[in-house]
Amino acid sequence: MNMNGPVKISRNERLQTCQEIAARLHEVYKAKILAIGVYGSVSRGTDGPFSDIEMFCVLDESNEDVEFSYEWSAGPWKAEVNVCSADVLLNIAATVEGDWPLTHGPFFAPLSLYDPKGFFPKLKKAAESSTxxxxxxxxxxxxxxxxxxxxxxxxxxxxxxxxxxxxxxxxxxxxxxxxxxxxxxxxxxxxxxxxxxxxxxxxxxxxxxxxxxxxxxxxxxxxxxxxxxxxxxxxxxxxxxxxxxxxxxxxxxxxx
Incomplete structure (x- = not known):
C-alpha cells in the first residue's frame, strides 16, 4: 500500500538524518555555531517509526538576538530546527509558563551533536533555576x-x-x-x-x-x-x- 506523509524510518536512519542536518547547519552558520542538539523523542530514545526530528542550533552571542525555526517535510519525514542565540535560549529555559510541564523537557536532556564549549549543561542549569x-x-x-x-x-x-x-x-x-x-x-x-x-x-x-x-x-x-x-x-x-x-x-x- 502506498502511503503519503510520514513513512516508517528506523532510529539509525533518523539519527543519520540528524547528522546530515547538523552538517548543513555548520555550512550555513559556520563559526557562529555554539552548539547543536536533538530533543524530543529522538533524544530520549523513544522515537517511533513515524516520529519527526526536533533540533536546537545555538548561535554564539551577537549584537542582536536570534530566534526562529526551520520546519519542513522532506516527504517521508519531517524536521524542525530551532535556531536561537544562546542568551535567548537560556532565558526561555529559565521561564515558567503554563505549558512548562510539556515544553521544558528538551532543556534538561538534549542529545548533543556538537557542544565544544559545554553549553548544554548551562542550559540545564538555567532550566533548574526557576523558583x-x-x-x-x-x-x-x-x-x-x-x-x-x-x-x-x-x-x-x-x-x-x-x-x-x-x-x-x-x-x-x-x-x-x-x-x-x-x-x-x-x-x-x-x-x-x-x-x-x-x-x-x-x-x-x-x-x-x-x-x-x-x-x-x-x-x-x-x-x-x-x-x-x-x-x-x-x-x-x-x-x-x-x-x-x-x-x-x-x-x-x-x-x-
Whole structure:
C-alpha cells in the first residue's frame, strides 16, 4: 500500500538524518555555531517509526538576538530546527509558563551533536533555576487565563444548547488541569501522548480531575449532561485545591 506523509524510518536512519542536518547547519552558520542538539523523542530514545526530528542550533552571542525555526517535510519525514542565540535560549529555559510541564523537557536532556564549549549543561542549569514563586505565578495564570475561561464557555454552551462544543471544552479542562498538576509538583511529562496518564500518577490532584481525565482518555464524551456534571465537579474541586495551596483565582474587582 502506498502511503503519503510520514513513512516508517528506523532510529539509525533518523539519527543519520540528524547528522546530515547538523552538517548543513555548520555550512550555513559556520563559526557562529555554539552548539547543536536533538530533543524530543529522538533524544530520549523513544522515537517511533513515524516520529519527526526536533533540533536546537545555538548561535554564539551577537549584537542582536536570534530566534526562529526551520520546519519542513522532506516527504517521508519531517524536521524542525530551532535556531536561537544562546542568551535567548537560556532565558526561555529559565521561564515558567503554563505549558512548562510539556515544553521544558528538551532543556534538561538534549542529545548533543556538537557542544565544544559545554553549553548544554548551562542550559540545564538555567532550566533548574526557576523558583517556587515562578511556578506559583504560572499556576495563577492558568487558573484565570484558561480554567476560569473554559468553565465559563462550558456554562454558556450548556445554557445555549451548543452541546457539540462540550467535548472540546472537556478536553481542554483536562489538558490544562494536567498542566496545573505538573506545575504544582514541578514535574515534567515525558511526551504529549502521556500527559493525562502521567498526571494521574502525581500527588495533590484536585478533586474531580481524575473523572474528567479518564473520560477524555476513554473517549467517553458523547453525553452532554454527564460532561457538564463532571466538569462542574472538577471546577468545584479546583477552587478548593486553589484555596488549600494558596493559589489565586479571584482578585479585587479591578486590581490595578
Amino acid at each position: 517556587k514563586e515562578d511556578f506559583t505565578h504560572a499556576i495563577n495564570e492558568v487558573l484565570v487565563g484558561e480554567m476560569y475561561e473554559f468553565i465559563g464557555k462550558l456554562r454558556n454552551a450548556n445554557l445555549n444548547g451548543s452541546h457539540t462544543y462540550l467535548p472540546y471544552l472537556t478536553m481542554q479542562l483536562a489538558q490544562y488541569g494536567a498542566m496545573l498538576i505538573g506545575l504544582h509538583n514541578q514535574k515534567l511529562y515525558s511526551t504529549g501522548a502521556m500527559v493525562l496518564p502521567e498526571s494521574l500518577e502525581l500527588p495533590n490532584r484536585p478533586a474531580g480531575y481524575d473523572h474528567v481525565a479518564r473520560r477524555v482518555m476513554s473517549g467517553d464524551l458523547a453525553e452532554p449532561s454527564k460532561l457538564v456534571i463532571a466538569c462542574e465537579d472538577f471546577w468545584n474541586g479546583l477552587e478548593a485545591w486553589t484555596a488549600e495551596h494558596q493559589y489565586v483565582i479571584h482578585s479585587k474587582r479591578i486590581p490595578f
